[in-house]
Amino acid sequence: MQTLRIGMIGCGTVGTGVLDILHRQRAQFEALGFDLQLKGVLVRDASKPRETCFPNAPLVTEKDFLNEVDVVIEVMGGVQRPLDLVLPALQAGKVVITANKAMLAERWTELKPFAKTGQLYYEAAVMAGTPVIDPLSGILRSSQPIALQAILNGTCNYILTQMEKGKDYQQALKEAQDLGYAEADPTLDVGGFDAAHKLTVLARLAFDPDFPYADVSVRGIDTIPQDAVRKALDNDQRIRLIGSIYAEGGQWKAKVAPRLLPMDHPIARAASGRNAMVFFGDECGEIFVAGGGAGGAVTASGVVGDLINYLQGILGPKPIALKAGTPSDPFEDLPEV
Ligand SMILES: NC(=O)C1=CN([C@@H]2O[C@H](COP(=O)(O)OP(=O)(O)OC[C@H]3O[C@@H](n4cnc5c(N)ncnc54)[C@H](OP(=O)(O)O)[C@@H]3O)[C@@H](O)[C@H]2O)C=CC1
Numbered sequence: 001m002q003t004l005r006i007g008m009i010g011c012g013t014v015g016t017g018v019l020d021i022l023h024r025q026r027a028q029f030e031a032l033g034f035d036l037q038l039k040g041v042l043v044r045d046a047s048k049p050r051e052t053c054f055p056n057a058p059l060v061t062e063k064d065f066l067n068e069v070d071v072v073i074e075v076m077g078g079v080q081r082p083l084d085l086v087l088p089a090l091q092a093g094k095v096v097i098t099a100n101k102a103m104l105a106e107r108w109t110e111l112k113p114f115a116k117t118g119q120l121y122y123e124a125a126v127m128a129g130t131p132v133i134d135p136l137s138g139i140l141r142s143s144q145p146i147a148l149q150a151i152l153n154g155t156c157n158y159i160l161t162q163m164e165k166g167k168d169y170q171q172a173l174k175e176a177q178d179l180g181y182a183e184a185d186p187t188l189d190v191g192g193f194d195a196a197h198k199l200t201v202l203a204r205l206a207f208d209p210d211f212p213y214a215d216v217s218v219r220g221i222d223t224i225p226q227d228a229v230r231k232a233l234d235n236d237q238r239i240r241l242i243g244s245i246y247a248e249g250g251q252w253k254a255k256v257a258p259r260l261l262p263m264d265h266p267i268a269r270a271a272s273g274r275n276a277m278v279f280f281g282d283e284c285g286e287i288f289v290a291g292g293g294a295g296g297a298v299t300a301s302g303v304v305g306d307l308i309n310y311l312q313g314i315l316g317p318k319p320i321a322l323k324a325g326t327p328s329d330p331f332e333d334l335p336e337v
């Protein structure tokens with residue numbers, strides 16, 4: 001049995017879920033030949049009560065234990081602070097698993113070299129535990145990508161679904177926060193920026209490794225009136241916040257915007273709080289993936305899935321450049337709201 005020393009940064013909605021899975025799945029890690037040792041869990045307030053089944057989780061407020069681990073799991077959030085914590089670990093040759101799409105999108109210059117070496121794992125950063133990074137960096141690479149369209153933010157999908165049921169925007173946002181879906185700053189969700197972070201991660205992974213976050217055109221749902229949501233329903237349509245990547249003039253483009261979707265559109269059927277993605281590839285055709293996109297347990301399952309991949313000898317996803325091919329606008333018939 002090989003000992004694997006783990007250090008975790010953050011123990012909130014996602015971190016608590018990670019601790020639970022690490023405890024519940026310990027037989028699986030042993031079956032893979034690993035004895036996992038949790039050396040520390042960095043938090044702001046170690047005395048705060050936390051609901052986790054992990055016995056005696058070593059909660060600390062000092063980062064020194066990170067020098068003594070093999071794998072760092074970052075589920076804290078933010079941009080500069082987590083980057084300052086994970087970069088030394090990556091530079092020391094350690095593996096980093098993160099759910100932090102804001103850090104990935106905004107500080108790619110520093111992180112990309114470690115994505116290239118396969119030290120950086122980030123399945124949970126996009127669509128939580130619903131697998132998209134894994135297939136896009138694996139089996140779907142055999143196809144020339146044409147376009148991608150997706151619901152990438154669980155909070156917005158929850159809010160819009162609840163507004164369809166007549167609930168007020170503020171009440172629906174409060175519920176999404178209570179469910180653990182929203183970011184610490186919910187402006188990131190409703191303003192479309194969280195979806196833009198995730199779209200950037202996807203764009204770099206499957207289309208252009210250097211796609212700039214600043215090039216994503218972003219609109220959110222914070223100005224969508226209840227009337228518009230109702231009117232769409234009356235016409236057998238739904239308003240959803242859609243992220244899209246497509247080719248135009250020989251270049252990849254990325255856009256986040258609220259759009260009108262026919263009720264029977266595959267991604268319009270994603271239930272309250274869930275995410276969905278359609279990927280169009282020349283050879284594979286249309287591939288549809290849907291599932292939980294926010295919340296503690298499902299996101300934690302993506303994080304621990306990365307750990308299991310690492311333990312099985314699978315490297316983190318490597319970004320590869322693919323030429324923008326056939327000009328495509330899969331949204332011709334999905335008007336912006
Ligand atoms: N919630 C979700 O559905 C999803 C979240 N993510 C990403 O996962 C990450 C974590 O999200 P989530 O769990 O919801 O966030 P939470 O706000 O619930 O948890 C954040 C954790 O980080 C700790 N923390 C925050 N700042 C500091 C600091 N300066 N020093 C030490 N510890 C700190 C907090 O400590 P304390 O507990 O003491 O306050 C807390 O344990 C984010 O990057 C988010 O974008 C990704 C996919 C889905």
Ligand SMILES: N[C@@H](CC=O)C(=O)O
Binds near residue numbers: 125194
């Ligand atoms: N705030 C995010 C959480 C997961 O990434 C969302 O609502 O989708």
